[in-house]
Amino acid sequence: ISGEGAVNNNTISSIESVEVVELPGTFALKGNYPNPFNPSTSINFDLPESADVEIHVIDMIGRQVMTLPATTLSAGANRTVQIDASRLASGPYFYRVIAKMESKTLVETGRMMLVK
Secondary structure (H helix, E strand, C coil), X not given: CCXXXXXXXXXXXXXXXXXXXXXXXXXXXXXXXXXXXXXEEEEEEEECCCEEEEEEEEECCCCEEEEEEEEEECCEEEEEXXXXXXXXXXXXXXEEEEEXXXXXXXXXXXXXXXXX
């Protein structure tokens, strides 16, 4: 967006450019990359509003094997949280992204493969 104008007979002011960033309308888990991974991966998601985000990693028999403490992230597309799974054994895992927003709490689950 750019523009030019004057207010109250003042000199003309101009705006060179303003970047407009649209916020996502919904919470969306975009997955992790790389997948399979060794030993770290990035989980990507969209946040429609600021949230405290927690990540839980769960093994195939349902045990929670890792928890990343809540981190406050601002609203926006392609938010990323890095996971270091160097202490985990090779194999498939689920990860649960919990976004605690002011108005609601949203949860999405994905699957990842650790290969050592």
